[in-house]
Amino acid sequence: MSKCKILYVASEINPFLQTTEVAEFVRQLPQAMQERGMEIRILVPRFGLINERKNRLHEVVRLSGINISVGDEEKPLIIKVASIPNAKLQVYFIDNEDYFHRKSVFFDKQKNFHEDNDERAIFFCKGVLETVKKLGWAPDIVHCNDWMTSLIPLYINTTYKNDPIFKNAKTVFTVYDNSFEHKFGSDLIGKVMMMDIEENMLDNLKSADFEGFIRLGMEYADAVIKSKEDTGEVLNKLMLDISKEKKFDTIENDENFLDSYYNLYNDLVG
Template identity: 40%
Template sequence: MAQSRRVLFVAGEVTPFAKTSSIASLVRMLPEQLQDAGDFEARVMMPCYNTIDEREHNLHEVIRLSGTDVPMGTGTETLTVKVASVPDVRLQVYLMDHDTYFGDESLPSEEDPDSPEALLRRALFFNRATLETIRKLRWGPDLIHSFGWMSGFVPLLLASEYADGELLSNSLSIFTPDDQDPGTPVTADLAERLGLSLDGQASSTVSETGRHFTDTSIHLPGATPSNGDPQFDGEDDMRGQQLATLYNQMLNEVPA
């Protein structure tokens, strides 16, 4: 029997844990639809915001995954990982927790606009924490689909810091941009302080960086792609099949 294709969804928010945009409900529905459309195994990773009611959603810490030191510039930050299950769906959601980055009462779209670098640091910590957790899980995804600017560093990290690692070197990257990007440029100076290798993409926004380094982009319904990228179908129940087709095209090296 052929092994199921592994898909990791990375998003700044997922229903029912956090929702400020359409991405939250999209990422909630796609894994279930994808399982119905083909032989796919999906997992989800998101930040563990202080606004999430841990008792209501039955969150609990995964001791064997917690304690990882996530590199951030010249230092490291220690990660706590929690997990929850989505009701009525065979789906695990892993939540990356850290008091400095997710301990306040705001979601990314509600962040103080006077702290643009803090937003980028929060996104980068979440993205690195996600990939470090995947390595610790020893769960190698065939595809990593990043949703929204909050996950926009993932394609860059896969192409640079994690390109030579045994577990992630063959993972294909998909990016879905949103309209929530704070627009702060990732300057060469900031990249150096954060330990990022931009490969000539300095001064791009996080979303622009994600689109540059990803293997494929697929846009949200209602967006206006300018370069022929695919776009999610307007009908909710068609998106899982659409995504399964795109994933299979990528895995079979057939141009989408």
Template identity: 45%
Template sequence: MSDRKLLFVTQELDPYTALSTISEKIKNLPVKANDNGYEVRILMPRFGLINERRHRLHEVVRLSGMNIIVDDEDYPLIIKVASLPGTRGVQVYFLDNDEFFKRKQMFTDEDNVEFEDNQERMVFFCKGVMEIVKKFGWPPDIIHCHGTMTSLVPFYIKTAYQNDPVFQDAKVIYSVYEDVIGKNFDKKFFEIAAINDLTEKSLKSFLSDDKIDLNRGGINSADGIVIGSELVEQNVLDAINDSGKPVQNLGDQENFVSESLSFYNELIGE
């Protein structure tokens, strides 16, 4: 298993953020995966509340500098990196842009109102993930996505990037938790998320009862699903049941790490 490559794409991770159960839930998973022989890398947003000095972030010049187009506007993508505490050299790569991530709150303002540009922030992050993994030249065997902000990644892998050799052999896992973004998304989401040669119609899997459903879109494009929280809403559980995909219910913190590793082995046939 020593040659297996495991990519985590997450909206949150302890010790850098602590908004929802995602941060706490998955903090030990990269550590144990690394201990079990996986070559691990992690991608997440560089939210403004992350203390760069404390966590020793520094820019990776060779990876920075590309522009990500969102809604016909160019936004520079800056990549910063830090070593995950408690691991043998696991790197956390932070995707940064002043327009989207400089603010000190993650997804809502001081009045707990969702930022109006969360749609654009999500598309920037997910497209940035795809482009940075290509730039790595590092084809993952497993890509494990955590949280609704990552839900476009499974979809892009199976559509816009399906013929890219970096992603062709990857198994994609999507973990569902309590929702933190998406409640105020509107139909413009389809326009800005239709990157490369995609059309708005190709994103129909993200629509449920005439509303944007980020989890449903992520579920429908994944190879396997993990239920990561006991707070997952019933409509999300229904979407999982409807998908017919392999699923692990890991809402119990006690077995989250060991069962996740077993699920990886199951999906890649080991």
């Protein structure tokens, strides 16, 4: 198991950006697993709040240049990379001028939810998978964090299921209480569609809201984790519903949480 390969996908990571608990979690866990002998890759969006000069981001030309389809449009994918100070970890950043250059994450300065956050999530999830293919690096575990990554388990189980990079990958989906009230447009399903996906596979997403994204991620992941025991009403209801269909775990962020994740990865790869 010492060579287990883990791909971490998240909306943010310290020290580059921290707006929620996701950032610190994704900072601690990959380093701990690397210190236990696992091989790690980390991918996050290059949100405009990330200072490229200060954090020494630079473009990886050999990975950039792909066009990612979102609905009827194709957007160019730019990949950047930076190292985490005082750690032997690199972070790859998914970038695109239209989606990630604004100086905000999911809400603007007036606290309005960006109307195209669905497209940004779709572009990010597809961009992650295509980047890992270009790296030629086959993960054993793909650990997805928060709603923005929730399409990845679906895509790995459908469009990418026979791809040699992903065909043996197991997916983990950690759910956080970062809900939003926005409802996306009726064209969401069409934009999410890819090869080998039937429309009925997206039934959980038809609500076109936070709950829909979380339900879809839970449905297709091999393991579902709640980030903490005490969560809001929406997330508690979702977890109650999903527990009727599949097993999920709560891994408390205590002194034993690193051991708990290490054991989970071992069990999944088995």
